[in-house]
Amino acid sequence: MRQQLPRAPLTIIAVCIALLFVTGCAAPPRATDDAAEAPEEAYREPAPAMPDEERERAARDEEAGETATSVDDQKIAHAAEQKQIKNGEIHIEVPSPEDTMSEIVERVEAMDGFVSDSTLHQSRGDQRPRVDLTVRIPAEHFDAFTTELHRLGLVTHSRTWINDVTEEYIDLKARLENLRSEEEALRNILEKAENVEDMLAVRRQLNDVRGQIDSLSGRLRYLDDRIAYSTYRINLQPETIATTAIKATGFDNFGSRLTTSFIRGANWVINGLASATLAVATALPFVGVLAILLVILLAAYRRWGPSLF
Numbered sequence: 001m002r003q004q005l006p007r008a009p010l011t012i013i014a015v016c017i018a019l020l021f022v023t024g025c026a027a028p029p030r031a032t033d034d035a036a037e038a039p040e041e042a043y044r045e046p047a048p049a050m051p052d053e054e055r056e057r058a059a060r061d062e063e064a065g066e067t068a069t070s071v072d073d074q075k076i077a078h079a080a081e082q083k084q085i086k087n088g089e090i091h092i093e094v095p096s097p098e099d100t101m102s103e104i105v106e107r108v109e110a111m112d113g114f115v116s117d118s119t120l121h122q123s124r125g126d127q128r129p130r131v132d133l134t135v136r137i138p139a140e141h142f143d144a145f146t147t148e149l150h151r152l153g154l155v156t157h158s159r160t161w162i163n164d165v166t167e168e169y170i171d172l173k174a175r176l177e178n179l180r181s182e183e184e185a186l187r188n189i190l191e192k193a194e195n196v197e198d199m200l201a202v203r204r205q206l207n208d209v210r211g212q213i214d215s216l217s218g219r220l221r222y223l224d225d226r227i228a229y230s231t232y233r234i235n236l237q238p239e240t241i242a243t244t245a246i247k248a249t250g251f252d253n254f255g256s257r258l259t260t261s262f263i264r265g266a267n268w269v270i271n272g273l274a275s276a277t278l279a280v281a282t283a284l285p286f287v288g289v290l291a292i293l294l295v296i297l298l299a300a301y302r303r304w305g306p307s308l309f
Contacts, residue, residue, distance in 0.1 A: 081170075083223065085163040086142045086230040094153035097131040097236035104133060104234065107148060113137035113229065128238035136229040145232065154239065165223055172223075176216045183209045 094100040098120070105115055115135050122129035137145050146160060186206045193199040 081166065082164065083166045083169040083227050084139075085165060085223075085226045086139055086160070087163070087232070088142070088146060088160040088230070089157070089233040089235075090146075090149050090155060090159075091157035091235040091237060092149065092153045092155055093237045093239040095239055097129055097238055100152055100236050101131045101133060103152070104135070104149075107145070108135045108137055111137050111141045111145065113141070116231075130238070131234075131236040133234040133236070135232050135234065137232065139228060139230045142230045142232075149232075149234065156237070157235075165227070169220070169223055172216050172220050176213060176220070179209055179213045179216070183213065 092100070101118070108115060113136050115133060117132075117134040119132040120129050121132070142160075149155075150158070183206065186202055186209060190199060190202045190206065193202055
């Protein structure tokens with residue numbers, strides 16, 4: 001007969017086995033090398049998200065900072081590419097317009113400019129002429145030249161203005177470039193044309209393009225000239241004599257002026273007599289014909305009496 005073990009020892013053994021099983025399950029897993037080397041930052045609390053308004057403001061500030069330099073560069077480049085035509089006109093009262101004209105011409109030539117037109121106006125009996133000048137000066141000297149003109153005398157009228165032709169200039173350059181490309185393409189087509197009809201058609205188009213190129217090139221040359229050299233119209237008037245000052249200018253060259261007046265009057269009388277004599281001579285044939293008619297009528301009246309009428 002098998003001997004049975006007491007119940008108490010079996011119960012104790014079962015409890016021990018259960019405790020060992022629970023302890024093994026609760027033990028932490030063995031750390032691997034990768035886990036040991038993992039940075040502690042992975043376990044840190046994530047940073048709070050930036051609000052939308054602050055994010056947009058930061059983006060705008062960053063974009064403005066990046067583009068500020070490029071915008072300034074664009075402004076500088078645009079200013080350098082501007083095409084402007086400077087013009088001016090001025091009226092000045094000076095003691096001697098002729099002397100002032102000589103002074104202006106010398107100054108213009110010193111600035112590498114030139115006089116494009118000059119006119120001297122002098123009426124009868126006026127010893128002080130008026131002068132009109134049109135000068136062309138390099139555009140870089142325009143402001144300095146204007147300042148010097150204001151120092152010559154009493155300025156009664158002054159005006160300066162600028163014509164900005166940048167848009168037209170850029171448009172002309174672009175059109176000219178396109179036309180030249182078209183001309184080159186037409187020349188290539190002309191070289192490959194195989195019959196006379198195609199050659200003539202291409203030549204007609206080529207001539208039309210060539211004419212447009214010449215026209216645009218002429219306009220560009222005109223603009224380049226006006227941009228490089230400013231135009232100034234100058235009017236020099238003799239200064240006005242003050243009414244409070246007594247100046248016997250009316251007796252200047254009185255003897256020669258008296259002689260001239262007498263000769264002018266004598267010529268007028270002689271010319272008048274000559275004209276009257278010619279008028280009488282011209283009327284004589286008509287007077288003679290009228291006299292003959294009157295004699296005939298008078299003779300008929302005496303012979304036949306009142307019954308004739």
